[in-house]
Amino acid sequence: DQQVKQNSPSLSVQEGRISILNCDYTNSMFDYFLWYKKYPAEGPTFLISISSIKDKNEDGRFTVFLNKSAKHLSLHIVPSQPGDSAVYFCAASDGSNYQLIWGAGTKLIIKP
Amino acid sequence: DVKVTQSSRYLVKRTGEKVFLECVQDMDHENMFWYRQDPGLGLRLIYFSYDVKMKEKGDIPEGYSVSREKKERFSLILESASTNQTSMYLCASSSPLAGTGGKQFFGPGTRLTVL
Numbered sequence: 001d002q003q004v005k006q007n008s009p010s011l012s013v014q015e016g017r018i019s020i021l022n023c024d025y026t027n028s029m030f031d032y033f034l035w036y037k038k039y040p041a042e043g044p045t046f047l048i049s050i051s052s053i054k055d056k057n058e059d060g061r062f063t064v065f066l067n068k069s070a071k072h073l074s075l076h077i078v079p080s081q082p083g084d085s086a087v088y089f090c091a092a093s094d095g096s097n098y099q100l101i102w103g104a105g106t107k108l109i110i111k112p
Numbered sequence: 113d114v115k116v117t118q119s120s121r122y123l124v125k126r127t128g129e130k131v132f133l134e135c136v137q138d139m140d141h142e143n144m145f146w147y148r149q150d151p152g153l154g155l156r157l158i159y160f161s162y163d164v165k166m167k168e169k170g171d172i173p174e175g176y177s178v179s180r181e182k183k184e185r186f187s188l189i190l191e192s193a194s195t196n197q198t199s200m201y202l203c204a205s206s207s208p209l210a211g212t213g214g215k216q217f218f219g220p221g222t223r224l225t226v227l
Contacts, residue, residue: 009152032213043116043202043218044155051213089154093214098143098162099170100214104154 006103023090135203144186
């Protein structure tokens with residue numbers, strides 16, 4: 001049973017435009033949501049997170065929005081740059097602080 | 113700068129060999145994790161440890177074992193490597209402190225090929 005879903009395996013966006021990556025979850029007990037970025041042959045790197053008590057968190061070009069009623073979060077990248085081409089993983093924490101529950105990832109391709 | 117290091121970036125082994133993957137973190141984290149990543153399947157948890165000598169099975173522990181004798185080191189062992197264990201293996205660590213949101217720090221990964 002997939003508790004965290006990223007329904008788009010890939011997304012292609014023109015350089016300079018907005019990239020929107022989506023993530024849905026089923027467990028209302030999740031208290032933190034995190035986004036990671038992964039380049040080929042490298043480990044994932046933390047990008048941005050949001051607590052369940054907030055609905056928005058911003059860090060430079062990256063903004064994460066949380067809609068608890070819809071159990072949906074999204075990552076916005078504005079403006080998109082070639083270096084943003086990577087696989088993006090959404091993850092959720094249930095408060096135990098031991099494990100993260102991961103989505104399958106979305107491959108973002110930024111076209112010049 | 114915080115760091116998680118893995119013993120090899122690339123490894124080629126033969127079917128039936130015993131394989132050791134080592135991971136070391138310098139952040140004094142209690143929690144350590146081993147994942148494998150395969151295309152389209154995301155990150156799948158193999159084992160994790162929340163203290164020295166403690167280990168818990170993740171989602172796909174079959175064919176693997178782990179060892180955590182020291183806080184900073186977490187080893188993954190493939191007792192008898194098989195071709196379906198060809199994958200990218202990722203080690204991570206985290207602190208259990210409240211407010212961290214379970215944030216995990218990853219090593220660079222080991223690309224293991226079993227022939």
